[in-house]
Amino acid sequence: MTFTLGEGNTPLVEAPRLSAELGVRLHLKLELLNPTGSFKDRGMVVAVGRAAERGVHTVVCASTGNTAASAAAYAARAGLRAVVLTPKGATAGAKRSQVRAVGGRVVEIDGTFDDALRCCRELAEQDGFALVNSLNPDRIEGQATLVPEVVAQLGAVPDVIALPYGGGGNSSAIAAGIERAGLATTLLAGEAAERPTTFASAIRIGDPAHAANIARLRETERLEVVTLSEDELRSSWRSLAHGEGIFCEPASAAGIAALRRSPRDDALVVCVITGHGLKDADAVPDDETPAVAPTVAAILEAIA
């Protein structure tokens, strides 16, 4: 039985305008082109695949976002049931549609995110259930595969990998991949100053699950954290879209915003673009659309 949905082997593309602006040799690792539209798929295929091989019938996670969409898709692929616990009233939107589309069960919990996570852990102790939040080490192992893939695509070892810092799972996974390969690459992670309320919903996390490991990586100077304003996040998101043609979810711009604040002269940098813009299309400002007569003159005037 194969559980793959085609995750990994995502494109690595140049970023000519941002390279010129930032004075680095910048490449964008398009993790948004994974099957469910985020980097989570790399780890989820491992976690769900191994759960299926152990005879699990239900995978559970607490999430309103990318983790839930990924867990539900791989569960469908493996013939398992997916149960997603979410605090009552938490953001719905496209990511919840993704879960439901593939038959995942969303259950709202009358409580906080912490209550939802506690319930997940308790559920996972039942026979036939497995937890697939990033506390599951299979997730971290799968996400670490980005590192050798980037080195192979680049034909070189990057000086810096820049990425968003929400819960810290991806930073931990990539740091583990760097360590395993014996590379000197350092991490540059951008977090939102307004963690619990940021418009960059994929990093809207008040209390990072992997904070202790992030602190350890900072102490040993393998990772720098830059704390970003909403304006900085928004402006880098726009630069990726208008300047490079990459429509990502707002959180995915955190690595670029971090680079703007912590310049790395002439370094070879890979920025991980973590999630698709279609995950959060409502974040795009609602410009006024001109409505004109069907003539060339009227159209030219409207676009002048």
Next chain:
Amino acid sequence: MTFTLGEGNTPLVEAPRLSAELGVRLHLKLELLNPTGSFKDRGMVVAVGRAAERGVHTVVCASTGNTAASAAAYAARAGLRAVVLTPKGATAGAKRSQVRAVGGRVVEIDGTFDDALRCCRELAEQDGFALVNSLNPDRIEGQATLVPEVVAQLGAVPDVIALPYGGGGNSSAIAAGIERAGLATTLLAGEAAERPTTFASAIRIGDPAHAANIARLRETERLEVVTLSEDELRSSWRSLAHGEGIFCEPASAAGIAALRRSPRDDALVVCVITGHGLKDADAVPDDETPAVAPTVAAILEAIA
């Protein structure tokens, strides 16, 4: 200058449950994992890239959908302006957000789709403008690259390629790719019976631009067209999602629905999954989400 956003080289994955149901050896070509979430990117990179090399400053198209999103992204990448003409009041949604996110200009035309297309052609006659609808032969040339890619991934020549039939541009492109490679592969194309109103919005096209070529391909038995009910489209869309874990836009299920109606015993079949489900997340039925107390007992009851 490189114009690529990482289009092409999309995954080809097995479809074990649908293969068993349909009695074929079915593979899914995940064109939904192109940069802007649809197969259009393969041709758009060629059309916009060549326009940029000719010194064009503005690309124009008539579309409310995948063509517009793709044109706008590649225009941003190439440093060009994109203008999208759309009939007033036509579907907005996530695809329009995609255009605006990357700086594309949407102009509503007080008229029909045909008026919009006529205006595009007239605009394209102006100095510095180029048309990037599928009437542009560069688009067809780019989309034809799917054929050798599939043969290389499969390590074999497919007996059948199944796909949706909306305007007929993609069927024409893939037929051209088959002819160029001298293959005996035939096409199986699914169209909506309710063309102008189908819920499968990406093939909601009353008057196919490439109808004459499709008729020619049918006469020479290189292509079969199956006309599908809304129920058939909906049911195949659900099978892809629940059975295989693939969340595509509804139109993308037309190839599967066509196969259900026109069986190909034990054939080696590739079905082209054309667009991402996140393009049309509102099409997912709005199930009731249970809200329960934060206890394992309550959750188990809710998911029973």
